[in-house]
Structures are given as structure tokens and as C-alpha cells.
Amino acid sequence: MDDNKRKVLEEEVRAQADRSIETLYSYLRLKTVSAQNLAIPETVNFVSELLNSLGAEVKVLDDLGGNPIIYGFLPAGEKGNASKTLLFYDHYDVQPPDPLDEWNSDPFEPYLKDGILYARGTADNKGTLMQRLAAIKALENTSGLPCNIKFLIEGEEEVGSPSIAAYLEKYADLFKADACIWEFGNKDAAERVSLFAGIKGSAYYEFSTKSAIIDIHSSLAAVIDNPAWRLVQALASMKNQNNDITVEGFFDEIEEPDEALIKTVRAVPFNDEALKKSFGLTRPFITEARGEVPQDALMLQPTLTICGMVSGYIGEGAKTVLPKEAKVKIDCRMVPGQTGEHLLACFKRHLARHGFSDVKVEMIESQRAFRSDINDPFLKLVKKTAEEAYQSEAVLYPNSAGTGPMYVFDKYLHLPIVSTGVGWAESKAHAPNESIRMKDYVDGSLHMAYLLTEFAAQ
Numbered sequence: 001m002d003d004n005k006r007k008v009l010e011e012e013v014r015a016q017a018d019r020s021i022e023t024l025y026s027y028l029r030l031k032t033v034s035a036q037n038l039a040i041p042e043t044v045n046f047v048s049e050l051l052n053s054l055g056a057e058v059k060v061l062d063d064l065g066g067n068p069i070i071y072g073f074l075p076a077g078e079k080g081n082a083s084k085t086l087l088f089y090d091h092y093d094v095q096p097p098d099p100l101d102e103w104n105s106d107p108f109e110p111y112l113k114d115g116i117l118y119a120r121g122t123a124d125n126k127g128t129l130m131q132r133l134a135a136i137k138a139l140e141n142t143s144g145l146p147c148n149i150k151f152l153i154e155g156e157e158e159v160g161s162p163s164i165a166a167y168l169e170k171y172a173d174l175f176k177a178d179a180c181i182w183e184f185g186n187k188d189a190a191e192r193v194s195l196f197a198g199i200k201g202s203a204y205y206e207f208s209t210k211s212a213i214i215d216i217h218s219s220l221a222a223v224i225d226n227p228a229w230r231l232v233q234a235l236a237s238m239k240n241q242n243n244d245i246t247v248e249g250f251f252d253e254i255e256e257p258d259e260a261l262i263k264t265v266r267a268v269p270f271n272d273e274a275l276k277k278s279f280g281l282t283r284p285f286i287t288e289a290r291g292e293v294p295q296d297a298l299m300l301q302p303t304l305t306i307c308g309m310v311s312g313y314i315g316e317g318a319k320t321v322l323p324k325e326a327k328v329k330i331d332c333r334m335v336p337g338q339t340g341e342h343l344l345a346c347f348k349r350h351l352a353r354h355g356f357s358d359v360k361v362e363m364i365e366s367q368r369a370f371r372s373d374i375n376d377p378f379l380k381l382v383k384k385t386a387e388e389a390y391q392s393e394a395v396l397y398p399n400s401a402g403t404g405p406m407y408v409f410d411k412y413l414h415l416p417i418v419s420t421g422v423g424w425a426e427s428k429a430h431a432p433n434e435s436i437r438m439k440d441y442v443d444g445s446l447h448m449a450y451l452l453t454e455f456a457a458q
Ligand SMILES: [Zn+2]
Pocket: 095, 124, 158, 429, 430
């Protein structure tokens, strides 16, 4: 793009981003809480209309159950490259606004103060979708769309995307594209743009053991075994004091990282002091004791985490009791290659081998990890255009610590995926007072316009 063309586009993007704010407000006023099944049809209509108004071909897919998935297609303009297609993945649902009394304004009435816009869904993900649409409008008004653009906008992201795999399998041809821009991203506290080329997987389990039909007087502990001790001992056999996971086979499926990936992982910033301060940590990082690079642990290693435990009496004062049962919830953040099913088999075998056949384990849910090929030129392009649009450094994370349905996109569409969005360090997605900064909203629109233009030429 020559300088003059770039300047014209930049001005038009800024104008369109400003003009889109009223529409963003209307979108934010829709209480699209998927966990409570609220406002789904209204929101599907609203988003379909938004795409229609850009001239898109729109299909509302609902034949496989779940909340409808919106498909949108915009062909390349006359001067564009019709052989290239970029897919945007976004979602129209939001998290519940609770706890309501911690909001400083109505979560479903957009409130703008000092350049910061507050409402549920601003960062995750309604603001991000609107930012992409403003970029498309600006391109349409200037040199035309540089490539084909597709949208997949779902309504169940905030409840774990239970339907998306089935739709992607059936409609793989419809959503076929050369690359995908994913739904989230933010600037960090040092104003660097964080981009994510993958996500970790997640598998969730419940371990439990029950040894009686009612709680028992604890004097009988002299003769009756205690399920809380049983579970604690079973857990202790799975991870030692050095934080090594000792479940046999746990690491078997992991894809070995290559040199380029390790290099990228270690180039990512890790602010240990800020982390320690923001959580008020009282213990050193486990990676310090293990002599590990924290970035390696965060991005290349799986975890085995006790999320919560219950057994017996934990109220005020004393109640001597021998509990009838004990339960623990465990999550594993998985890396590419790993499956929740394999880990379940490992846990079952481990418990049997170590004399804990009374401890039952079941898998509640699992989603696999995905990481784009770190050498794919699309990743470099997203980073380069982010730096040009935001005029600040961008950091490409090989994968984020979070989870989402990226794996099934790659499974059915086979394409590189990078996540980027409108958030900032204080966006508080999922929490009270969720917000975005209007400057990021505009810069992010410009990022999308530059990216689409250069992607078409690549
Ligand atoms: Zn979310």
C-alpha cells in the first residue's frame, strides 16, 4: 500500500469507527446471556442485519441444535483478490453480569467516561465484532474489499461452544478459508498488543470416594477408614512436593516443541513482580524451585490443578466427625497432542495401580489445545500490521493460557489462526465493570483494515 492510499484508508477507518459507536451501543443493550438463554433470537436478528447492511450474504444455521450460528460472506471487490479468504470467528453471547452490585453503572447500558466505554460485552466480544465491521465498511468505501471475508459468529462461546464442532463438520465447505482471526486479544499493562496463535486445552475431572451412607462419630475412626484421608493420599501420589506430575503416561501424547517454537515462547514477556504483587503471592513460583523458564511452563507444559475439595465439616468451631465421602475437582490445562480421554485412562490406571480402586474419577468436559505453525507467514503479518496500526510493540504468544474451540476449526478447516481483539489491561472480561478504550477500538479497526489489505496481497 502506498502512503497516500494508506492515509485515505486510515481517515476513513477512523470516521467509520466513530460512526459505528451508536450501533455498538444498541448491540451492547441486548442482554445476550447464553448461560441464561436470554435475548438469543433478537441478537441473531441484530447481527444478521449488521452483516446485511454491509452487503453480506447471510445464513442463520440452526439445523443441528444449540443457539444459531451466523454465517456471513462478503466477496472481494472488483480490484480485490478473490482467491484469498479471511475468516473471522466471533460470538454474540456474553457472560452473566453478576455480581450486579459491583458494577458502577448498568451492565447493559453503555457508559462512556474519559474515553473508556463500560458495559457487559464491550471487550468480550461485541466491541471486537463491531471494530471488524467498521474496518470492512471503510474498505468498501475506499478501494473495495481486498479479499473475500467470511464470518462465523456463534452464540454459545461463553458456555463452552458445545455445538460448534458439529456445525463445522457439516459446513466445512461453507466456512473454508485461508486464515482465521479469532475473537479475543488485548493490550497489556505496558501497552504492548498481545496476539495469540493458539490456546491451551482444558480437561475437567471429578475424583470422589465414598465409604459410608452417613457421616460417622469420629470416635469410630479407630476402626473405620476415612475417605478424606484416602482422597488426600491418592492425590499425593499424583504430584510430588517438587510439583512433578507422577501419573504414568500423563505426558505421552505431547507434541515435542521445535527450536523455533521454544525461541518464540521465551521471547514473550513474563512480569514476575507484577504477578506476585497483583495476587499477593506468599510463595515463590514453582518454576523457580524447579529451575524452569516460566514461559516454557505456561505455554509448553500441561498442568494438574486441584480446583476445590470438599469433605466433612469445615464450618465455624469444632465438630468431630468422620466424613462419609470426599470429592475433589481437578483441571488439566493441556498442550497440543493431549486429549482429556487419554488423561482419564491414565488417572484410572494410576489409581488402580496405587491401591486406590475405591477412588472414582469421571471426566466432566474437555477441549483440545491448538497452536498455529509458528513459521506461518500469516502470524508475522498479523503482528506487523498490528504494530503499524497501534504504533506500539506487538507480542505474539504461541498460545494463550485460556481455552476455546480453536482445535475443531483447524480439524475441519486446516488454517492458521491468530487471536486479536479490542481489550486493554483493565478490560475485566467476565467481571464487573467490563470496558474498552475508544482509542483501542479505533486503532484495532485500523489493524483489521491493514491486515485485510496486506493479506490479500500476500
Ligand atoms: Zn468470554
